[in-house]
Amino acid sequence: MDTVYPLTLSALLFGIGVYGILARKNAVMILASVELMLNACNINFVAFGAAWNEISGQVFALFVIAVAAAEVGIGLAIVLLIYRNHVNVNVDEIDSMKW
Amino acid sequence: MKFLFLLPLLNLAGFLLAIFFGKSVAKGKAHLLTVPFLVVSVLLSVFAFGQIVFDNGTVDDDGRTVAVCSVLAESQDATAADGHGGGHESGHENPCEGVHAVSAATSGVTSGTSGTTDAPAGHGSDEVSHAAAAGVVRLASADGGETDVAQGVAHEELGKRSSHGIDQSFEWFTIGGTTFHMGVHVDGLAVVLCLMVSVIALMIQIYSIGYMKGEVRYVQFMATISLFAGGMLLLVLASNLFLAIFGWEIMGLCSYLLIGHYWEERENQNAAIKAFLTTRTGDIGLLSGSFILFGIAGTLNIQELNDAAVTGTIGGVALTTAAIALFIGVIGKSAQFPLHTWLPDAMAGPTPVSALIHAATMVVAGVYLVARLYGVFAAGVEIGESGVNLIVAIGCVTAIIAAFLALVQWDIKKVLAYSTISQLGYMVMALGAGAWGAGVFHVFTHAFFKALLFLGSGSVIHGCHHEQDMRQMGGLRKLMPKTFWTWTIGTLALSGIIPFAGFWSKDEILGGAYQNGYEIFFVGGAIVAFLTAFYMGRATILTFFGDYRGHAHPHESPSLMTGPLLFLAVPSALVGLFGTPWNNVFLEWVQTFTVKMTDFALFNPLGKVAVHHEVETITYVLAGVSLALALLGLGLSWVVFQMKKTPGDLTERIAALRVGRTLLENKYYLDDLYGGIVYTFREPLAKAVNWTNKHVIDVVLDLTGKSMIEFGKGTYFFDQDLLDKVYDGSAVGADRGGNVLKRMQTGQVQQYLAVFLAASAGLGILLLAAN
Numbered sequence: 001m002d003t004v005y006p007l008t009l010s011a012l013l014f015g016i017g018v019y020g021i022l023a024r025k026n027a028v029m030i031l032a033s034v035e036l037m038l039n040a041c042n043i044n045f046v047a048f049g050a051a052w053n054e055i056s057g058q059v060f061a062l063f064v065i066a067v068a069a070a071e072v073g074i075g076l077a078i079v080l081l082i083y084r085n086h087v088n089v090n091v092d093e094i095d096s097m098k099w
Numbered sequence: 100m101k102f103l104f105l106l107p108l109l110n111l112a113g114f115l116l117a118i119f120f121g122k123s124v125a126k127g128k129a130h131l132l133t134v135p136f137l138v139v140s141v142l143l144s145v146f147a148f149g150q151i152v153f154d155n156g157t158v159d160d161d162g163r164t165v166a167v168c169s170v171l172a173e174s175q176d177a178t179a180a181d182g183h184g185g186g187h188e189s190g191h192e193n194p195c196e197g198v199h200a201v202s203a204a205t206s207g208v209t210s211g212t213s214g215t216t217d218a219p220a221g222h223g224s225d226e227v228s229h230a231a232a233a234g235v236v237r238l239a240s241a242d243g244g245e246t247d248v249a250q251g252v253a254h255e256e257l258g259k260r261s262s263h264g265i266d267q268s269f270e271w272f273t274i275g276g277t278t279f280h281m282g283v284h285v286d287g288l289a290v291v292l293c294l295m296v297s298v299i300a301l302m303i304q305i306y307s308i309g310y311m312k313g314e315v316r317y318v319q320f321m322a323t324i325s326l327f328a329g330g331m332l333l334l335v336l337a338s339n340l341f342l343a344i345f346g347w348e349i350m351g352l353c354s355y356l357l358i359g360h361y362w363e364e365r366e367n368q369n370a371a372i373k374a375f376l377t378t379r380t381g382d383i384g385l386l387s388g389s390f391i392l393f394g395i396a397g398t399l400n401i402q403e404l405n406d407a408a409v410t411g412t413i414g415g416v417a418l419t420t421a422a423i424a425l426f427i428g429v430i431g432k433s434a435q436f437p438l439h440t441w442l443p444d445a446m447a448g449p450t451p452v453s454a455l456i457h458a459a460t461m462v463v464a465g466v467y468l469v470a471r472l473y474g475v476f477a478a479g480v481e482i483g484e485s486g487v488n489l490i491v492a493i494g495c496v497t498a499i500i501a502a503f504l505a506l507v508q509w510d511i512k513k514v515l516a517y518s519t520i521s522q523l524g525y526m527v528m529a530l531g532a533g534a535w536g537a538g539v540f541h542v543f544t545h546a547f548f549k550a551l552l553f554l555g556s557g558s559v560i561h562g563c564h565h566e567q568d569m570r571q572m573g574g575l576r577k578l579m580p581k582t583f584w585t586w587t588i589g590t591l592a593l594s595g596i597i598p599f600a601g602f603w604s605k606d607e608i609l610g611g612a613y614q615n616g617y618e619i620f621f622v623g624g625a626i627v628a629f630l631t632a633f634y635m636g637r638a639t640i641l642t643f644f645g646d647y648r649g650h651a652h653p654h655e656s657p658s659l660m661t662g663p664l665l666f667l668a669v670p671s672a673l674v675g676l677f678g679t680p681w682n683n684v685f686l687e688w689v690q691t692f693t694v695k696m697t698d699f700a701l702f703n704p705l706g707k708v709a710v711h712h713e714v715e716t717i718t719y720v721l722a723g724v725s726l727a728l729a730l731l732g733l734g735l736s737w738v739v740f741q742m743k744k745t746p747g748d749l750t751e752r753i754a755a756l757r758v759g760r761t762l763l764e765n766k767y768y769l770d771d772l773y774g775g776i777v778y779t780f781r782e783p784l785a786k787a788v789n790w791t792n793k794h795v796i797d798v799v800l801d802l803t804g805k806s807m808i809e810f811g812k813g814t815y816f817f818d819q820d821l822l823d824k825v826y827d828g829s830a831v832g833a834d835r836g837g838n839v840l841k842r843m844q845t846g847q848v849q850q851y852l853a854v855f856l857a858a859s860a861g862l863g864i865l866l867l868a869a870n
Contacts, residue, residue, distance in 0.1 A: 022853055091849060098846030 006047035013040035027082065027089040031075045038068045103147050103336060104267055104283040106293055107346070109136040110300075110329030117322035133325040134304050140297040140332070147290045151688050267338075277397075284338035284402060287688050288539065292335045292467060295543055298670075299459035299550045300328035302663040306554050307451040309659030310561055314449070320360060324455060327353035331460035335467065340389050340399040343468070347385070347432070350461050351378050357456075358448040370447035377441035381431015385468075388424030391417060392475065405474030422479020425472065426490060433465025435527060436497040439520045446512040450557030453512060457519040458550035463542055466526045470539050473530070480531075491531030491612075495623040498524030502630035506637070510567045511556045514638045518593065519549060521627060525608055528620055534611020540678045540685050541608055544600035548592035548671040554664055555586040558656040559642060563649055569641040571649035578653045583643050585664040590639050592671045594632035595729040597722075602729075603675035606722040613721055621721075628725050632732025640736060 013036055020033025042061040049057015083089050113136035271281040283289075304324060311317055330349030337343035359371030393399050395417045396407050407413045429435065434442040442462065446453055456462060469476050469490065480488045498521045505517035522545050529538035560567055562579050576583045592599035595606070605628060613621040647653065655661070678685040 018856060022849055022856070092847065095846030097848075098844060 003047055003051040006043050010040045010043040010047065013037070013043065025090050025092055027079045027091055027094075028076075030091065031072060031079065034075070035068060035072060038064060038071075103143060103285050103290065103293060106140045106143060106297065107329045107333035107336065109140050110325050110332060112136055114322045114326035114329060117318060117325060133321050134301070134308075136325065137297060137301040137304055137328065140328075141294075141301050144290065144294040144297045147285070148294045148688075151287050151290050279341055279399070280339060281342055282338040283336040285336065288470065289335050291539075291543060291685075291688055293332060295546050296328060296331050296335065296459045299546055299667075300324070300331075300455065302550065302667055303451045303455050303459075303554070306454075306557070306660050306663040307449075309657045310451055310557055311449060316360065320357070320449070323353050323356050324451070327357065327455060327460055331464065334464055337401070339401060340392065340404070340472075343401070343471075344385065344389065347428075347464055347468075348382070350464060351375060351382070351432075354378070354445070354452075354456055354461050357452040358445045360448050360452065367447040370441075370444040374441040374445045377438050378431045381428045381438055381465075384424045384427025384431070386428075388421045388426075388428060391421035391424060395421070401471055404472060408474040408478040411478075418475065418479045422476050423489060425468070426476070426480070426493075429465035429468055429527070430493065431465070432468075433462045433523045433527065434497075434520050435465070435493050435524065436500060439497060439501065442520055443513050443516040446510070446516050450512065450553060450560060453516070454550045454553030454557065457516070457553060458546045462519065462523055463546065466523060466530065466538065466542055469527065469530045470535065470542070473535055476530070477533075488531055491528050491617055491620050494524045494526070494528030494531050495620045496524070497521070498528060498627045499623055499630075502627045502634065505634040506630065509569050511559060511569050511572070511638060511642060512553075512567055514569075514634060515549070515552055515556055518552075518631065518634065521631065522549070522593070525605065525624065525627065528624065529608040529611055532608075532612040532617040532620055533615040534608055536678075536685070537604065537607035537611045541604035543685070544592070544604040544671075544674050544678075547667055547674060548589045548600055551585060551589040551664060551667040551671045552593065554660070554667065555582050555589060558582040558660050558664060559586075559653075561656050561660065562653045564652075566649055569638065572642045572647070572653075573645040573649075574643070574647040575653055576643040578647070579643075579655045581655060581661040582664065585661075585668040586639065586643065588668045588672050590635045592675075594635050594733055595628055595725055596632075596733070597726055598675065599672050600670070600675035602722075602726065603678045606725050607678060609725050610721045625725060625728055629728040629732045632729040633736045636733040636736025 017033045017035075017037030017040060020036065021030050024030055024033065042064050045057045045061040045064070047057075049055065049061075079089055082094060086094060110133075113133040117132040267283050267285075269281060271279045304321065307321065307324065311320055314320070327350060330346045330353060332346070333349065334343050334346030337346060355371050355375040358374050359367050361367045362371070389399065392404055392413075395413045396404055398404065398407075404413075408418060431438045442457075445456060448456070476490065480490055501517045501520035501524060505514050505521065508514045508517060522541070526538045526541045526545070529535075529541060559572065559575060559579065559582060562575070562582070563572060566572065588599065592601040595602045605624075609621055609624045609628070612618075612624055677688075
């Protein structure tokens with residue numbers, strides 16, 4: 001199988017993720033977009049691993065999945081806390097890190 | 100003998116221990132910290148003395164001194180290396196010889212060692228080979244391999260100069276290309292003096308335990324006495340003038356501290372300051388003399404200086420100036436006329452201190468310096484060349500005026516003080532007259548009986564509850580028998596009654612003065628001998644005979660005090676027997692390992708003088724004369740003061756006597772003279788100083804101040820208007836910049852991310868474009 005197909009899929013997924021992060025205002029949706037980007041990376045790892053016959057590509061993908069699980073856990077916890085404090089999760093209105 | 104260098108260190112250790120721990124560790128028992136060190140010192144000295152007496156000091160057939168030279172490894176390496184080959188030619192692999200040769204080399208020419216290769220240096224290497232070739236190595240002594248006995252045969256022209264003693268030293272510091280050594284030189288003279296100093300210091304410390312019991316500052320007293328003895332031992336052992344001055348000044352300091360021991364009284368403070376300042380006046384001379392010697396000889400090593408002076412390497416006006424300058428130091432320290440006025444005032448200190456100052460240390464230091472640097476003095480003031488020189492004249496004048504002064508004193512300690520000055524004059528006179536051995540012998544004997552007399556007077560004062568006036572004493576013979584008998588022995592020794600110690604040394608001095616052509620000073624000495632006996636008789640009679648005139652209840656002192664008295668009475672009576680005219684072993688002791696000092700005196704750099712010094716009938720005649728005078732003096736004092744044969748108002752009725760008495764009671768008005776000089780110059784001096792202050796120093800100071808203010812103003816402007824602007828500006832700029840830049844931080848994470856992505860994309864495009 002030509003490596004270009006999974007790479008194209010990965011690039012598309014990544015682009016969708018970036019768009020989601022930049023465009024969506026809902027914090028939960030941003031987290032979901034981050035997941036998309038991470039999984040795009042996973043597809044890249046596995047694709048290259050298969051192309052060069054390297055097992056480490058798949059191993060790395062497993063690590064990324066584990067890290068993504070942890071990240072999304074913490075991310076959702078933060079979003080939950082933001083919701084408790086601000087009663088909404090619109091990232092435009094959450095600018096407490098402003099100067 | 101190799102361990103003698105420990106003596107000053109031991110006493111220093113005693114001092115440090117006592118001063119730091121005396122109060123905390125041994126309350127009221129500070130002597131436990133100092134006395135053991137002195138005991139060890141005495142043992143070491145006795146041991147070294149034993150070596151002098153039994154192992155060496157034998158004189159071989161030619162009358163040349165057989166000497167030991169024990170050599171330290173370092174001095175072997177250092178000096179034998181550039182031994183000019185002379186030492187090695189004879190083929191012996193004996194370290195002694197190499198050093199012997201080198202010492203001859205350094206003695207021959209000092210300039211040779213400093214590396215110059217001109218004419219005198221060449222002359223020196225001649226001498227080296229000469230001396231080394233003649234040097235015969237003798238077989239080892241009881242000390243084993245390290246010490247060897249070498250027969251020192253010196254340059255013929257120089258007479259019987261023999262090998263040197265033990266030299267131990269290490270490099271101290273180097274300044275201006277000259278290396279100073281800290282080291283000791285041990286020879287017969289040093290050993291004998293060490294023995295004397297440590298024994299007397301020990302006795303005085305033991306005595307002080309009783310005398311100073313319960314007194315204020317007991318700890319400091321004990322500590323300082325220890326340091327005092329240490330300073331003297333340092334001076335005695337020092338191998339160079341620089342270190343000797345150290346010991347000299349330590350003693351100056353200690354005398355100041357001890358004379359002013361009871362500083363609560365103004366009088367005692369003044370006495371301490373007077374003693375310090377007067378001796379310091381002399382010290383200026385000592386220092387200048389040392390500088391001159393260093394300048395002309397390039398070394399401060401005492402042996403090298405002596406040799407250089409005797410061989411004529413240094414000489415002329417410079418050497419004479421140096422000798423006179425050094426002698427001024429001696430005048431100050433040894434209380435010679437005209438700087439003797441501090442010594443009677445020094446009686447303000449506790450009596451053991453007086454004993455220490457007068458007998459074994461301090462004042463002896465000056466005499467010792469003359470004896471030690473005898474070559475320099477002999478060549479410098481030309482001892483033995485004419486019938487008079489500075490040293491003998493000063494000595495004789497001192498001896499006579501002090502003896503007269505002692506006649507009119509009522510304070511028992513003052514009598515002894517003037518007596519000390521007088522006897523010091525004797526010693527100096529002997530040295531000045533070329534009777535080196537006699538001078539040193541008198542130092543030795545005098546130390547014992549003067550320490551005995553002072554401690555005896557302390558015992559009397561203690562017994563009479565701090566009464567020092569002899570008019571308030573009398574009849575103490577029965578109340579204080581031990582003190583009386585020991586005092587009597589001391590008096591007989593001081594007066595020069597056969598066979599007590601003073602007789603032999605005094606007789607030797609008189610004989611030496613007569614034989615060496617100083618007849619006038621022989622007469623002076625004889626007068627002093629008579630006066631000495633007279634005033635000592637007077638003091639004894641006033642104190643111990645008749646009826647008690649005071650109001651206290653005299654009692655015998657505790658055994659801690661009488662013990663040292665009894666101990667000191669033995670040498671006071673007997674040490675003279677070592678120096679009898681027919682068998683003068685003392686002279687052999689002090690000359691062991693050392694250059695023969697008697698020959699120094701009689702040896703003249705110009706080769707003019709030749710004086711015989713064999714025992715002659717004249718010696719016995721002179722001895723008889725001095726003995727007769729002494730007996731006459733004692734007898735006369737008995738007649739005058741005990742039997743009261745003469746009318747008591749004799750001095751009132753005869754005008755000449757009255758004038759004399761007034762003169763004496765005012766101490767020749769010397770104190771007034773010195774005071775007058777100060778008073779005369781005080782007013783104009785003060786005015787001049789005031790004027791200088793106002794018109795010179797103040798103006799300078801004023802100008803300095805004003806210019807400083809201007810400078811300050813300039814600096815202030817620079818600071819405020821320039822520097823601060825820069826700093827302020829940078830701060831303001833940072834503030835403004837921050838205000839602008841902070842707007843970038845919107846808190847909108849999506850904006851950050853957008854920028855981040857844009858930048859990433861830009862970089863990626865750049866990367867692609869670059870490829």
